[in-house]
Amino acid sequence: MNRRILRRVLSNFMVGLMIGAVVVALIPLFFILLNLVLKGAGSLSMEFFTRTPAPAGETGGGVVHALVGTLLIVGTASLIGLPIGVGAGIYCAEYPTSRLTWITRFVADVLNGTPSIVVGVFAWAWIVAQQKHFSALAGSVALALLMIPMVLRTTEEMIKLVPNSLREAALALGYPRWRTSLSVVIRTTLPGIMTGALLAIARIAGETAPLLFTALGSQYLSFDLDQPMAALPLTVFTYATGPYEEWHRYAWAAALVLIIVVFVLSLGARLAVRRRFAING
Amino acid sequence: MTALEETAVRSAQPVSLERANYGDRVFKLVLTAAAFLIPILLGFLVYELWSGSRLAIDRFGFDFITSSTWDPVAEEFGALPLIFGTLLSSLIALVIAVPLSLGVAIYLTEFAPKAVRQPVAFLIGLLAAIPSVVYGLWGIFVLIPVLRTTAFPLLRDALGFLPLFQGAIYGPSMLAAGIILAIMIMPYVMSVSREVLLAVPNTQREAALALGATRWEAVITAVVPYARSGLGGAVILGLGRALGETMAVTMVIGNRHEVAASLFAPGYTMAAAIANEFSEAVGDLHLSALAFVAFVLFLVTVLVNAGARLLIWRVARGSGAGSSAL
Secondary structure: OHHHHHHHHHHHHHHHHHHHHHHHHHHHHHHHHHHHHHHHHHHOOHHHHHOOEOOOOOOOEOOHHHHHHHHHHHHHHHHHHHHHHHHHHHHHHHOOOOHHHHHHHHHHHHHHHOOHHHHHHHHHHHHHHHHOOOOHHHHHHHHHHHHHHHHHHHHHHHHHOOOHHHHHHHHHOOOOHHHHHHHHHHHHHHHHHHHHHHHHHHHHHOOOHHHOOOOEOOOOOOOOOOOOEOOHHHHHHHHHHOOOHHHHHHHHHHHHHHHHHHHHHHHHHHHHOOHHHOOOO | OOHHHHHHHHHHOOOOHHHHHHHHHHHHHHHHHHHHHHHHHHHHHHHHHHHHHHHHHHHHOOHHHHOOOEEOOOOEEOOHHHHHHHHHHHHHHHHHHHHHHHHHHHHHHHHOOHHHHHHHHHHHHHHHHOOHHHHHHHHHHHHHHHHHHHHHHHHHHHHOOOHHHOOOOOOOOHHHHHHHHHHHHHHHHHHHHHHHHHOOOHHHHHHHHHOOOOHHHHHHHHHHHHHHHHHHHHHHHHHHHHHHOOHHHHHHOOOOOOOOOOOOOOOOOHHHHHHHHHHHOOOHHHHHHHHHHHHHHHHHHHHHHHHHHHHHHHHHHHHOOOOOOO
């Protein structure tokens, strides 16, 4: 009798411990978001979004150069990465028995686990070292390489969810394979594929390490992909590690903007998609 | 011709076999090109890393991993402090993050009320969406001041008899990096563990409960052992993340090429050294040494991730339940 009570007490105690773990796990999230709003929101102004930085040590200025830079670098990366990622994902789903599928899937897993800084070194060696100058394009290539495996995996998973009967129905109506794929299978999964794409864009928009020695960063507004360019995460890094109080304020504000961009992209991706396509992580 | 016949004739026209085959061939060719590009890119990446580090490989060879001098002026490079720092900071992160993530994952799959499961998993998933540089910013201005003034002195008072918790307290340190890393890898370990636990068949739980086990006993005797290798995979996947994490670590670890026993002392990691020194390196040998560091980091993460995948696959295959995280 006594033993039974003891066992039940232990069971409840362990559940209590686990609830404690949940609370501890949520504390950092709460404080990071709270600090971002408290320290960052005060510096957000019209000027912050429309001006380039003031010279070091002076007050005023904004981060429009970094906003434009992030948009251009991430946009170019998506133009390179999405077609390759989606195409390869369709290949893996449509030809599951091919040996190339096995290899591509394995390589995508390897790339997915590769640290982003290593991808940055690769883009540096491949493009920057050859051209002998830093360029936004090299940064875009690095980011594209990071997004390809993510997009590939979600595209493949999404297509696999399409019931075979849909495919068979289209083929039975006399559709050739490519039209079955494009206008039946892929059309059905388009929301899912787009969710994967948005999540990947959200991930690379916050990446700093691969841009450090490719896009490098800059204090000026620039639209030339062949030149160094600023990006929001790079700006956060430079300002946070710089010596001026004013810079630290701007780092918090830029970080707040960055996280809003990332959250809106990833929440939008999750909400836009119907429930049966829900993906984790 | 009746309307029906007309439709039949019209719809019969596009189904010319030759044209269909042609379309199929083009379709397959384009997709194959995309799929083929990915192994080629990886091959290219390995080649560039290798050729970039050849200078350093020829010059230092295996000594690179065992020497701890890092002197760009004298062109002497040894990566031991970097490797040590990478391993130690990741180990600290695992020690903190693994019990927490497993606790949360087990609670969410086995005990939590239905209404709580999705929201909590979603909130912890948000941690994974926060960019690394934002963790670094928060680390510098919020976490480190708290650690320096409150947590580290308390730790030194309580556990100061261990060499790990002795010495001067600066703030930026190995322990600060480990804590930031723990927060960052927790959502990954949690979400993969959760997927693995969800893949455990219900009959396992029911059998244990039917034998009179309490709910905790059912979990610990029937669910966790069944999912063991998958949970191991989740932990190793977290390790892979921690090893390669760059920005946040660079911002809080103190960046000093030194092997120190104390966790309060500043350190350095492979990724942080590349981030800090690469764009400022002038000598070819310095660049090459950093590329060598990147190469070593790449090889280590590939091995770690491959191990994790193997372990997770075993559970997924055993249960036959497909899961999107695997």
